[in-house]
Amino acid sequence: MNRKLLGAALLAMATLLFNPAWASDAPAVDRTATGGAQTLEDIMARQQQLKMDEAFRSENLGNPANAKPITEQLGTRGGVSDSDVWRGIRYNQSDIKTQARGPGADVLIQDGGMPWYKLREGPMVTYGGGALLGIILLLVVFYFVRGKIMIDGGPSGTKIERFKAIERFGHWLLAGSFIALALTGLITLMGRSFLIPVIGHEAYSTLAVGSKWLHNNVAWAFMLGLVMTFVMWVAHNIPNKLDWQWIKAGGGIFTKSHPSSKKFNAGQKIIFWTVMLLGVSVSLSGLSLLFPFEMPMFAGTFSVINSVIGTDFPTALTPHEEMQYANIWHSIVAFAMMVAIIAHIYIGSVGMEGAFDAMGNGQVDREWARQHHDLWVEEVEAKQGKGGSS
Numbered sequence: 547m548n549r550k551l552l553g554a555a556l557l558a559m560a561t562l563l564f565n566p567a568w569a570s571d572a573p574a575v576d577r578t579a580t581g582g583a584q585t586l587e588d589i590m591a592r593q594q595q596l597k598m599d600e601a602f603r604s605e606n607l608g609n610p611a612n613a614k615p616i617t618e619q620l621g622t623r624g625g626v627s628d629s630d631v632w633r634g635i636r637y638n639q640s641d642i643k644t645q646a647r648g649p650g651a652d653v654l655i656q657d658g659g660m661p662w663y664k665l666r667e668g669p670m671v672t673y674g675g676g677a678l679l680g681i682i683l684l685l686v687v688f689y690f691v692r693g694k695i696m697i698d699g700g701p702s703g704t705k706i707e708r709f710k711a712i713e714r715f716g717h718w719l720l721a722g723s724f725i726a727l728a729l730t731g732l733i734t735l736m737g738r739s740f741l742i743p744v745i746g747h748e749a750y751s752t753l754a755v756g757s758k759w760l761h762n763n764v765a766w767a768f769m770l771g772l773v774m775t776f777v778m779w780v781a782h783n784i785p786n787k788l789d790w791q792w793i794k795a796g797g798g799i800f801t802k803s804h805p806s807s808k809k810f811n812a813g814q815k816i817i818f819w820t821v822m823l824l825g826v827s828v829s830l831s832g833l834s835l836l837f838p839f840e841m842p843m844f845a846g847t848f849s850v851i852n853s854v855i856g857t858d859f860p861t862a863l864t865p866h867e868e869m870q871y872a873n874i875w876h877s878i879v880a881f882a883m884m885v886a887i888i889a890h891i892y893i894g895s896v897g898m899e900g901a902f903d904a905m906g907n908g909q910v911d912r913e914w915a916r917q918h919h920d921l922w923v924e925e926v927e928a929k930q931g932k933g934g935s936s
């Protein structure tokens with residue numbers, strides 16, 4: 547694709563993504579004519595999905611008899627007041643009894659549904675998609691400004707083993723599953739807005755069902771890859787003083803120098819810990835979504851956060867709210883990981899001469915290794931001198 551076309555495509559996608567409709571406030575409404583009840587303006591504002599102040603309803607639960615269980619409010623001619631009854635149910639003020647069993651069975655009206663839906667369809671798509679486009683744009687600019695990072699003086703031709711087959715298997719299990727999860731996750735989140743207009747409802751339906759199946763099942767491979775790579779590489783990723791030197795030198799990226807490093811430099815350690823910590827978080831929130839209502843974790847997490855940093859997050863959540871938080875958090879963490887991983891993929895492939903070989907066949911050029919991981923080469927060669935291996 548030529549540069550002009552690429553620029554136009556990115557601009558068109560950004561314009562589509564940045565649709566601010568979700569953020570508009572509903573206009574102030576005079577409700578004297580209805581005695582404080584909702585007006586036509588309120589109904590219209592809700593239909594247009596404007597941001598509304600619901601206090602006129604949530605605080606108007608009618609006569610105190612409504613605090614009684616619903617069964618006691620129902621007479622031969624219906625409830626004490628139908629609208630009061632339903633408001634009581636809606637704002638969680640009624641004692642509900644149902645024959646249906648299950649964690650969410652006595653939630654008859656779930657008021658958090660619309661805010662969650664709007665957040666998911668609006669800011670999540672806008673900012674998440676924007677972040678992905680942003681990092682891609684940044685890397686394109688970086689490529690043109692800095693260019694590919696080459697091996698100074700060219701490759702030596704001598705090879706040195708960087709990763710064993712089992713390490714490469716762990717990496718590609720993690721990488722392959724992550725890419726599949728990212729793509730199917732994006733299809734699930736954004737497909738309704740961006741794919742249905744292009745491929746139609748029927749084709750999208752098949753794609754969505756397939757994506758969901760793949761997403762739910764590939765998740766296990768991701769978790770296995772995460773555990774494998776953690777166990778194999780954690781010892782090489784403990785931060786030390788050398789990392790600070792590496793960061794102060796900006797990794798030598800713009801000065802074209804080569805700050806000292808052992809097996810993994812500070813930049814790689816940042817990627818490692820980002821993948822591990824966010825990977826655990828995305829996996830836990832994903833499991834909570836995969837087994838609905840079985841693994842609520844936000845009320846507990848919020849109460850720990852509140853007690854540690856004095857915040858005021860809600861600690862009494864309905865089962866559905868738990869699921870909504872899990873869904874939103876899962877997406878936020880996934881986007882953060884995608885941003886980091888896009889940068890990682892760039893530097894591990896087109897961005898740096900000789901880097902891909904490390905995960906390709908496991909053998910890197912000795913000169914590449916000496917320039918980017920000098921202390922590691924010394925360690926390996928010292929061991930080999932004693933008859934050991936890397």
Ligand code: HEM
Binds near residue numbers: 722817
């Ligand atoms: C096509 C995609 C990818 C390519 C080409 C790629 C390439 C590489 C390369 C060449 C290395 C070794 C760097 C070295 O020798 O020091 C590496 C390491 C690593 N990769 Fe990937 N990778 C890809 C996708 C992923 C994904 C999706 C993840 C995680 C979700 C991931 C996680 C890691 C981690 C944790 C390391 C070790 C730390 C580091 O070197 O940054 N990689 N990758």
